[in-house]
Amino acid sequence: MADKIAVIGCGFVGVSLSVALAISGYEVLGVEVDAAKLKLLQNGQVPFFEHGLGDLFTKAMATGNLSFSSDYSKAIAGANIIFAAVGTPSREDGSVNLDYLEAAAREASKYCEPEAIWVTRSTVPVGTGRKLSLIFAQTDKKVAVVSSPEFLAEGSAMRNTFFPDRIIAGSDSPEAARKVIAVLRAIEDQGQRFAGDDLATYASLYSGAKTTSSGINAIPTLAQAPARAAELVIGLESAELIKVSSNSFLAMKISFANMVARVCAASGADVTEVMDGIGLDKRIGRDYLYPGLGWGGGCFPKDVAGFIDTLASWGIETELMDGVRQINAAQIDYVKSLATQLLGGVLTDKKITVLGASFKPGTDDVRQSQSVILAIALARAGCAVTITDPLADPTAEIARLTAEMPLAAPINFQKDLETAVQGADLLILATEWPEYVNADFAKIGAILSQKNIIDARNKIPTGKLEAAGYKYKTIGGAKSNE
Numbered sequence: 001m002a003d004k005i006a007v008i009g010c011g012f013v014g015v016s017l018s019v020a021l022a023i024s025g026y027e028v029l030g031v032e033v034d035a036a037k038l039k040l041l042q043n044g045q046v047p048f049f050e051h052g053l054g055d056l057f058t059k060a061m062a063t064g065n066l067s068f069s070s071d072y073s074k075a076i077a078g079a080n081i082i083f084a085a086v087g088t089p090s091r092e093d094g095s096v097n098l099d100y101l102e103a104a105a106r107e108a109s110k111y112c113e114p115e116a117i118w119v120t121r122s123t124v125p126v127g128t129g130r131k132l133s134l135i136f137a138q139t140d141k142k143v144a145v146v147s148s149p150e151f152l153a154e155g156s157a158m159r160n161t162f163f164p165d166r167i168i169a170g171s172d173s174p175e176a177a178r179k180v181i182a183v184l185r186a187i188e189d190q191g192q193r194f195a196g197d198d199l200a201t202y203a204s205l206y207s208g209a210k211t212t213s214s215g216i217n218a219i220p221t222l223a224q225a226p227a228r229a230a231e232l233v234i235g236l237e238s239a240e241l242i243k244v245s246s247n248s249f250l251a252m253k254i255s256f257a258n259m260v261a262r263v264c265a266a267s268g269a270d271v272t273e274v275m276d277g278i279g280l281d282k283r284i285g286r287d288y289l290y291p292g293l294g295w296g297g298g299c300f301p302k303d304v305a306g307f308i309d310t311l312a313s314w315g316i317e318t319e320l321m322d323g324v325r326q327i328n329a330a331q332i333d334y335v336k337s338l339a340t341q342l343l344g345g346v347l348t349d350k351k352i353t354v355l356g357a358s359f360k361p362g363t364d365d366v367r368q369s370q371s372v373i374l375a376i377a378l379a380r381a382g383c384a385v386t387i388t389d390p391l392a393d394p395t396a397e398i399a400r401l402t403a404e405m406p407l408a409a410p411i412n413f414q415k416d417l418e419t420a421v422q423g424a425d426l427l428i429l430a431t432e433w434p435e436y437v438n439a440d441f442a443k444i445g446a447i448l449s450q451k452n453i454i455d456a457r458n459k460i461p462t463g464k465l466e467a468a469g470y471k472y473k474t475i476g477g478a479k480s481n482e
């Protein structure tokens, strides 16, 4: 019989991991406390959208290895390894709320087997593993606590799960860390098996949203199949710190690109040419040098805030990360100023359609999406704003972000593109969904009030816009976007 593994928290990370584990041959019991989510999972449905996950979920359920429950006593008993993937959201002050994780550890400690291994997959501030160890130390079960951060990105989650770049396990017990690495390697082995004998699944991991810096998502041939992940068996604190530092660094790269973009726009340089040139330096690399509307989503904003909180709590200067955050917030004002320029100096009563609501294409996740934040800023400036998205519904996030200061006029959410753009004075590409990047701008132009567009992601070939008679702005003076 397969080893039994429990996964606590069946949200984005927990479901992706559970599915991969079950397909790789483990018996997996997912623990979820949200009754609505649990019901969907038990009925064989994924409660959120992630490219390719639906089919893999069906495959995993068909193995008979995967089930879900809210009952810790059933799920945890008999499991040698317990992965925790519960949410670790920001508190108002930017610090990380560990209540869910600590509650999960307390509950698990009651039912877990002696010498079980607890693996924190959630993103946590450094020092969390030590606190969790104290919870398990109150039992006599000698549970080893391991930190093995999750590095998947939404939109390419299953590819990242089966073909990870790195596998990290940090613990006081190198033996427990190695056992965790062995499980994650088994998932990687399954990815290689897809590449060898299940080409349809292998190819499906590479389709979907464009996620590379060049915008191309080519399927590597078998000879080019991704190399095995590098692995690190390290200390608990080091593993915890790698995850938050990595996300803070990536946010910093994006904000850096946005800072340089301002100089480009002012000086006549083309930011794409500049980023291509910088990215050729192997020490820097091209990835995440994306000028645009800035970073958002369920991870970067909270991880950067959490990192700043950690720095401050150790008395370490926070200026660098404060600046990264300020540049990101300022991108909204920058795009608003481009809108003002295109609309003759006045925003009041102008009809603006924001194209895209999710924080990036390929996901329905709208948490802290810059597209939604931009729509709200435009509505506050007196514009009549419509927001459209092929998949995500931003209504609840708009309500959450405007709860304290309601909008004078509501933002109209319209899924259908043609209806959404009807009569608009300005379009803003906020999320680079292929549907928008490749839209027929000549046809759309016929139903606009004015042919104005801001490409806030530098993705639409400007030649297409020129041919269709648009006045347009890009970020950082990008000239072609070919």
Ligand SMILES: NC(=O)c1ccc[n+]([C@@H]2O[C@H](COP(=O)([O-])OP(=O)(O)OC[C@H]3O[C@@H](n4cnc5c(N)ncnc54)[C@H](O)[C@@H]3O)[C@@H](O)[C@H]2O)c1
Pocket (backbone or CB within 6 Å): 008, 009, 010, 011, 012, 013, 014, 031, 032, 033, 034, 037, 085, 086, 087, 088, 100, 101, 103, 104, 121, 122, 123, 124, 150, 151, 152, 153, 154, 298, 299
């Ligand atoms: N989403 C990503 O792209 C991503 C990537 C890497 C790391 N992470 C990290 O992984 C963690 C989870 O992220 P997510 O996006 O999957 O969050 P999520 O909100 O989608 O899922 C968390 C789930 O945990 C459940 N939960 C909360 N308390 C519980 C408990 N005591 N017992 C059982 N279930 C419980 C919630 O109901 C929810 O379904 C976070 O720390 C996040 O920062 C997320």
